[in-house]
Amino acid sequence: MRSHPSVLTASAVRGDSRPRSGRATTNRAVRSAIISLVGLLGSVVRNQTGQEVGRLADVVVRLDGEEQYPPVTGLVVRVGRRRVFVGAADIAAIGRDGVTLRTARLDLRDFVRRPGEVLLARDVLDHQLVDVDGVQVIRAADLYLAPVGDRIRLVGVDVGVRSLLRRLGPKRLRGRPTPERVIDWDAVAPLGGESADAPSTVRLRRSQEALHRLRPGELADLLEDLGRPGRQQLLASLEPEQAADALEEMDPDELEGLLRESSPDRAAELIGAMEPDEAVDALRDLSPQERDELLKRMPAPTRERLRGLLRYPEKQAGGFMTTVLVTAGEDDTVGAVRARLGGLAEHRNEIDAVVVCDAQHRVVADVGLFDLLVTPAEERLGELVHAGTHTDPVVVEPEADAGRVAAALVEARRSSLLVVDPDCHPLGRILADDVIDALISGDDRMHFPRLLQ
Incomplete structure (x- = not known):
C-alpha cells in the first residue's frame, strides 16, 4: 500500500x-x-x-x-x-x-x-x-x-x-x-504534497488555471470523493476564498469529516474563511469541545462574530443569518457605494442589496444591486430611496422562526430580508437559500447554490 x-x-x-x-x-x-x-x-x-x-x-x-x-x-x-x-x-x-x-x-x-x-x-x-x-x-x-x-x-x-x-x-x-x-x-x-515517497513539487500554473475554472459545487464533489491526503492537497492548492466557497457546498457529514482530519489550526483557518452563516453550520456539527477549540484559534473579530451567531438557536433567524452586510448613509452617492462593492468580491454570494441607514444607524431602505447599477453615479442614496419603488426593507427579529422568515420572504417576493434588533438596527441578512437550508431537517440538510452564483 x-x-x-x-x-x-x-x-x-x-x-x-x-x-x-x-x-x-x-x-x-x-x-x-x-x-x-x-x-x-x-x-x-x-x-x-x-x-x-x-x-x-x-x-x-x-x-x-x-x-x-x-x-x-x-x-x-x-x-x-x-x-x-x-x-x-x-x-x-x-x-x-x-x-x-x-x-x-x-x-x-x-x-x-x-x-x-x-x-x-x-x-x-x-x-x-x-x-x-x-x-x-x-x-x-x-x-x-x-x-x-x-x-x-x-x-x-x-x-x-x-x-x-x-x-x-x-x-x-x-x-x-x-x-x-x-x-x-x-x-x-x-497539486503538491510531501512525504518520504513523494517530495514536494512546485504547483504549476496550469494546475491553478484548471482548478480556477471549476465551480464551488464541482470542487466540493471532488473533495468528497478524494481520500484524506488528496483532499488536503487539493485544498492547499486553492486560494482561501475558493477553498471556503467549496467547503460551503460540501455535504455536512463530509465537511465534518474533513475538518476532523485537519489539524486544529487548519480547521480553524478554513472555517474562519467561510461565510458566517455557513461557518456556524459547520461549527454546530462538531462537539462542544471541538467547537471551543477551533474558536480559540481564530482571530478575535472572527471568533466574536461566530460566537454571537451561535447564541441563537439553529432554527431562529439569528441562527442562520449572515452578518456580511453593506451599509451606507442617505448622503452617500451611488458611485461611492459601487466602489465599496467592488472591494467585496469574495462576498458576492452573500450580498444582493445595500442597507441604507439614518444617522442613528436604523434601517431606512434596502436597495437592490440592480437599482444601484442603473442609477447615475452622482445621485445620492437618499434621492434614490425616496424615488424608488423597490427599496422598502423587509425585516424580521432574530427570534423569528424559519417558517415565519420563509413566509415574509415569499410575501415580499424578494431574494433576501434583513434581521434587525428592537431599535431597527441591522444585525444580518437572510438569503432565500438560507431559508431552505433552515427548513430542511438536520439529517437531510444540503447546501443549495447561491442565487447569484
Whole structure:
C-alpha cells in the first residue's frame, strides 16, 4: 500500500471532453510511438553492445517547471540488489522491448531522489487523479511516454479498465497500449504534497488555471470523493476564498469529516474563511469541545462574530443569518457605494442589496444591486430611496422562526430580508437559500447554490 498518493488534475481527451489544439496525443506520429510504462517496468536494460546490465525499476521525470510535457531525466535500474540511477544523457533508446544505453559503465551507488523529481511508477501510477473536465476522481492505470522534439517525454495517462486488465494479463500484452484511451498530460499537473515517497513539487500554473475554472459545487464533489491526503492537497492548492466557497457546498457529514482530519489550526483557518452563516453550520456539527477549540484559534473579530451567531438557536433567524452586510448613509452617492462593492468580491454570494441607514444607524431602505447599477453615479442614496419603488426593507427579529422568515420572504417576493434588533438596527441578512437550508431537517440538510452564483 502506498503511503501518500499524489493528487493530480487532468482533462480527458475523449469524446466528451474539450480537446485543445497542439496536444501531443492528437499527433499521429506521437500516438504511433507511444510506450506504456507498465509494459516497460521489469524490462531488460542493455548496454551499447546489447548485453543485459539490469532491469528497469522506474522512470524519473521532473515536474518542477512549466514544460507542457515533462522530460524523462533518468531511469532507476535494478542491478542485483541495488537500485541505481542512469541519467538521460546515457540513454540511447527507450522502446517497447526495453532500454538501450550508450555506455557500459554504471554508477552503482544507490539511487537518491533529487528535488523536483517524480518516480512515475512509485508516485503516479495507481494514484488518484482529478479529471477537471469530467469533475471526477480517477486513478492512473497506465502512463505513456513518447518522443516529442529531441526528448522522451511523459505525454499521457490511461484510466481505462482495459489497461488495468492488460496489467493483470500475460507479460507479452503489457507493452501494447491503446492510445485512444489516453488522457493528454497537457491537462495534468501536480497539486503538491510531501512525504518520504513523494517530495514536494512546485504547483504549476496550469494546475491553478484548471482548478480556477471549476465551480464551488464541482470542487466540493471532488473533495468528497478524494481520500484524506488528496483532499488536503487539493485544498492547499486553492486560494482561501475558493477553498471556503467549496467547503460551503460540501455535504455536512463530509465537511465534518474533513475538518476532523485537519489539524486544529487548519480547521480553524478554513472555517474562519467561510461565510458566517455557513461557518456556524459547520461549527454546530462538531462537539462542544471541538467547537471551543477551533474558536480559540481564530482571530478575535472572527471568533466574536461566530460566537454571537451561535447564541441563537439553529432554527431562529439569528441562527442562520449572515452578518456580511453593506451599509451606507442617505448622503452617500451611488458611485461611492459601487466602489465599496467592488472591494467585496469574495462576498458576492452573500450580498444582493445595500442597507441604507439614518444617522442613528436604523434601517431606512434596502436597495437592490440592480437599482444601484442603473442609477447615475452622482445621485445620492437618499434621492434614490425616496424615488424608488423597490427599496422598502423587509425585516424580521432574530427570534423569528424559519417558517415565519420563509413566509415574509415569499410575501415580499424578494431574494433576501434583513434581521434587525428592537431599535431597527441591522444585525444580518437572510438569503432565500438560507431559508431552505433552515427548513430542511438536520439529517437531510444540503447546501443549495447561491442565487447569484
